[in-house]
Amino acid sequence: MNLAEGLMNKDKRAAARLITLIESNDTEAINTLSRLYKHTGGAHVIGITGPPGAGKSTLTDKLAKELRQIGKTVGIIAVDPTSPFTGGSILGDRVRMADLYTDAGVFIRSMGTRGHLGGLSKATLGAVKILDIYGFDYIFIETVGVGQSEVDIVKAADTVIMIMVPGLGDDIQAIKAGIMEIGDLFAINKSDREGADRTKVEIEMMLDYNHSDWRPPVLQIVATENKGVKELLEKIQFHREYLQSSNRLIERRRKNSEIEIIDLVQDSLMKRVLQKDNRTEIEKMAKEVALRKLDPYTVSEDLINKIINY
Amino acid sequence: MTRPIRVLVAKPGLDGHDRGAKVIARALRDAGMEVIYTGLRQTPEQIVQSAIQEDVDVVALSILSGAHNHLLPKVVELLKNEKVYEEMLVIGGGVIPDEDIPGLKESGLAGIFTPGTPTQATIDFIKENLKREL
The missing domain is CATH 3.40.50.300 (P-loop containing nucleotide triphosphate hydrolases)
Incomplete structure (x- = not known):
């Protein structure tokens, strides 16, 4: 079943399945929503x-x-x-x-x-x-x-x-x-x-x-x-x-869209921050912080810079 | 990312006793599942529409009225008509005589759980028999 097509044709099964996929953060479903957003x-x-x-x-x-x-x-x-x-x-x-x-x-x-x-x-x-x-x-x-x-x-x-x-x-x-x-x-x-x-x-x-x-x-x-x-x-x-x-109405939706964009950026950044390489890095740094060889402020700032420049 | 198993717990027919349904709903919840409870006295049509809109992995039917031989196969038939049966595991529970179980299984119910079945048995059965990936 093509979900996008099904949704446009008012197929409840397609709508239901897309919601399940969006709940699971499925990339293809997100792309579908992005395409149909208009x-x-x-x-x-x-x-x-x-x-x-x-x-x-x-x-x-x-x-x-x-x-x-x-x-x-x-x-x-x-x-x-x-x-x-x-x-x-x-x-x-x-x-x-x-x-x-x-x-x-x-x-x-x-x-x-x-x-x-x-x-x-x-x-x-x-x-x-x-x-x-x-x-x-x-x-x-x-x-x-x-x-x-x-x-x-x-x-x-x-x-x-x-x-x-x-x-x-x-x-x-x-x-x-x-x-x-x-x-x-x-x-x-x-x-x-x-x-x-x-x-x-x-x-x-x-x-x-x-x-x-x-x-x-x-x-x-x-x-x-x-x-x-x-x-x-x-x-x-x-x-x-x-x-x-x-x-x-436009003003209210503009405000809400702004919050939504910020939320999505936050989610996406967090996902990148917490990916495996960084997790290992964070674990290593945490030990240094515990031993007071590093401080958490510098460590987090460095991590953010690394991701943004990536 | 894996998602929770979604289960529709429904009571077809006219009996007004949902204690069994609630016990199983609670047990499935505690096993980490998302349980959608539809309430009492549901027609097969209502159950099937709910199953579709909720996009569940499992339809669990609790019945005590004695009308199981009619109502349970009817739910399966409607799920088939809507082309969602291939993806949904359908199970039944309640006061169902042993001699009725083979017929119900033949009609498309994957499992029948009669009084006294430990809830863990139902949970395991669901986890082992899902028809689609999470």
């Missing part, structure tokens, strides 16, 4: 993030269904944590999306973080591009359950939805410095529970300090009962229109 950019990429158990998968499922009703196609990438001890994982986000499995206009892929911090896996961006080339109108990225500093989603999405739940109380204070800054929209899920109004007030108060010309809307929803989902989708589309007015 076909990306058409999808509206939406990040869904929030603490564990907030309802990310359920909300993704409901939003996808709303979009299917108006004839839009939907790609979903759901990221779950990989065990740092065994390298294994249980990816269970699909469970909430069972009605979508056989929908021809939907593609769902689960990914383990495979040691990457930040809420996504290293290959998530590549997987998004594959689904973008395939031609999905909307692509959802569901992050792992986040705490305070998993903000990678902002590099990957056009619109970030931060899901909260009532009753986190002072925890909002604790997380406001990190992930609370990346939400373009806030959805307070399980708003039939006590404390939903207080949570809304707290988030609104926090947003008062925000001086951007986009004021993130704060919605109260009950995802399991489909309450507030339609309104949320309207706000998502409103955010997209906002981005498209006066080039904000």
Whole structure:
């Protein structure tokens, strides 16, 4: 099967296989993406993030269904944590999306973080591009359950939805410095529970300090009962229109591309640094450093110069 | 670079008991595999679409309802129709009488694991019988 051709012809098997290869850092798959890159950019990429158990998968499922009703196609990438001890994982986000499995206009892929911090896996961006080339109108990225500093989603999405739940109380204070800054929209899920109004007030108060010309809307929803989902989708589309007015979308994507390029350079440099010859060299030098015959600063600087001049 | 083995753990049919599926999912995870769990009451069509989109190496079917002779071969048949069977190892587990096992194997299930099988036996079987390289 020619994967590039298959992907362009909307063959889900080709898309699925390419994602596997991108996850394994396969050179040929990277070349394929590089060749087809010009076909990306058409999808509206939406990040869904929030603490564990907030309802990310359920909300993704409901939003996808709303979009299917108006004839839009939907790609979903759901990221779950990989065990740092065994390298294994249980990816269970699909469970909430069972009605979508056989929908021809939907593609769902689960990914383990495979040691990457930040809420996504290293290959998530590549997987998004594959689904973008395939031609999905909307692509959802569901992050792992986040705490305070998993903000990678902002590099990957056009619109970030931060899901909260009532009753986190002072925890909002604790997380406001990190992930609370990346939400373009806030959805307070399980708003039939006590404390939903207080949570809304707290988030609104926090947003008062925000001086951007986009004021993130704060919605109260009950995802399991489909309450507030339609309104949320309207706000998502409103955010997209906002981005498209006066080039904000391009500016956001420019920023993200910049980060992506730096990340790729970093990866590639690290790969070269840690290749076998250098590893032997580093081991040798480490001994000298341990004996205080050399210092680590000079050793690392020399190593970098050697690689750059290579 | 080698990647983790990806396994779809699915529950075809109408029984609502997924304890066995969860035990095996956990054991496979602890063996370093990426386990995609699909939830209860899956139709063969749902299982096959999930297997394709997740591009798994193994489809592990847990069934306790007694409908195994119908549902398990159906999954294999659909995988064949979608031309992915050649790359996916299909195994089954659950309450399956011994006399049904030869027929299931003939239909394309590589292995059947009945209650009492040590999870390590399933793990070893998967590692030894993968149909494609990692």
